[in-house]
Amino acid sequence: MSLSVQIGLLLAVGTAFGSVLGFLYKQRGAAESPAVEITKPIRSTIGLFRSRWYLLGIAIALGSWGLHVAALALAPISLVQAVIAGGLVLLTVTADRLFGYRVTRREWIGVGLAALGLAFLAATLEGGGSEAYSSYEVGRLASWTIALSVLATGVALAARNGPHAGVMLGASAGLWWAASDTSIKALSDQLGDGVVGVLIDPLALIIFLASFVGLLVSARSLQIGKPVPVIAVTSVAANVMTIASGPIVFAEPLPEGTADVVLRILAFCLVIGAAALIPAPRSADKAPGAHPTGPGPSVSGTG
Incomplete structure (x- = not known):
């Protein structure tokens, strides 16, 4: 594994x-x-940014995003997402210990299995540690990005008035961010054009729009859903599709052996099964103790 890839994974x-x-x-x-209205993005964004907690979260997320961009420029997208996916296990620990949320056994197990499955899913790619794999075909990238955008929109529309609207909106946000992350990886191949060249590249606009829509959809999902399931499903959706973009868009090598192929299929099934396990049944969503017990603002909505 090259030094640049190791730095990217760090x-x-x-x-x-x-x-x-x-x-x-x-x-x-x-x-x-105030409740986020997707049809009123500016007003909704202003309402969110009036909260000091949301501003702090955005500041931390921007720092994380900067690290993510650098990681994608240095290492294969599937390996980067594998590391980030493994970090999903930090969600339950952080939510429980630092934020005082009551994390159910179902959520502990579901998040852990999802992280394990995502890590295995990416780890089955072969030869990914030797280079960054940033080259792509424009038509393939465009088709993938459009497909993710359409799927994200469909999931969001299906979430309206559904029993797990918060979780489904989280999945939609994750799909938007997968489109953004894939575009970021593609744009990293143009870094030699300089800052101006990167900023005027059409991919920069796609990254901005996909990130912004994902941000609003995610905010709404966090308003109406339980934190741990919503965040976990958002991460799973983003990671699965971003990992998949490795071989589909950037021609990262796939496993050739039968055993590796079977392992990859099993890992994918594990991720999907874990994601389905994380959200509690509707009746359980309404059970007492779903709100945080620690300091800070209370959670509105039960999703």
Whole structure:
């Protein structure tokens, strides 16, 4: 494994913790803010940014995002996401110990299995530690990004008035961010064009739009859903699709042996099963003790 890839993976570790911490602070801020209306993005954004907790979460998330961008520029996208996915286990510990949320056994198990499955899913890629794999075909990237955007929109529309609206909106946000992350990886191949060249590249606009829409959808999901399930499913959706972009968009090598292929399929099934396990049944969502017991703003909504 090259030194640059090792540095990229080290940055991914920082990304993982920053992402979890930023998510939890954003949840506190979103819970005390006016309801997000996707059709009124400017007003909704202003309402969110009036919360000091949300501002703190955004600041931490921006730092994490910067580390993520650097990691994607140095290492294969699947390996970066594998490290970040493994960091998902930090969610339950941080939510329980630092934020005082009551994390159920179902959530502990579901998040742990999801992190394990994601790590195995990415680890089955072969030869990924020798280079960054940033080259791509424009048509393939465009098709992948459009597909993710359409899927994210469909999931968000299906979430309306559903029994797990918060979790489904979280999945939608994760899909938007997967589109953004894939575009960031593609844009990292243009770093030789300089800052101006990167900023005027069409991919920069796609990154901004996908990130912004994902931010609003995520804020709404955090307002109406329980923190741990929503954040976990958001992370799973983002990681699965971003890992998949490695071989699909950037031609990262796939395993050739039958055993590796079977392991990859089993890992994917484990991730999907774990994601389905994390949200509690509707009746359990309404049970007492779903709110945080620690200091700070209370959680609004039960999703």
